[in-house]
Amino acid sequence: MLSELQKKLDYVNAYRENRLKTAKDVLENPSLFSELVSICFSPQDKNNHKACWILEFVSYEELHWLQPHLDFFCSNLKVLKDESSMRPIAKVTQLLVKSHYKKNENGIQLSEENLQDCIEASFDWLINDTKVATKAYSIRTLYILGNYYDWIHPELKVIIDKDFGDHSPAYKAVAKEVLKKIK
Template structure:
């Protein structure tokens, strides 16, 4: 039997308005969230990438909903192989890391193991053959993490400097911005 969420995901397409409508359905019915997270990390599910799209939009509004799922979320980052799934999850990681270090009453609390999983995934996506948006999110995430782990900025600087000439203008813009911050 197909769940309500799976039925909704069957009708989701890449149009932003369409993805926003599906995310709004989840925001209005939090009971769908557990299944959404599960589908995100089920690469064999035909709606896996669509679930990741929706999770990104839901995370903009209710990032805190991920708190009870962080161990599962972070430990399963390595199962993602499809670029359509990785890009939105890279953005969610960026949101999580920024929230973790914001340290206010609504911040996300990541364990050391969660942080290590995010560091590993971000470096993997940065050095592997993924599209520039994923790399840009990873660069920005690693920059923030590098403010708290003193070994990250030097490694990030080496990778960005080495790869700079071989990438698009969008990659170069983000790399230049981050390199400038690192070198201050």
């Protein structure tokens, strides 16, 4: 028997309006959120990538909903192998890290272990054969983290310098932006 969320995900396609409609359904029914997060990290689920798309949109509005799920979210970043799942989750990871370091009472509170999982996943996405958007989010996430972990910026710079010539203009634009900030 399919859950209400699974039925909704069956009808999701890549059209932005379609994804936004399902995200709105989740925002209006927070009880669906835990299942959504679970599906995101179930690569065997046929709707896995669709759940990741929806989580990205929900996170723009209600990032704090992830707070009780952070241990699960961060420790499972490495299970994602499908590009359609990695890109939105890389973006959510960037949002989480950015929120954590905002230094306000409404920010996300990541544990040291959560941060280490984010660092590991971001480096993996950056050095492995993933698409440009995932790499770009990873570069930006690692840049933020490098402001707090002094070893990250030098490593990030080495990877960007080494890979620079092999990538698209989009990658190069993000790389230049971050390299300028690092120096």
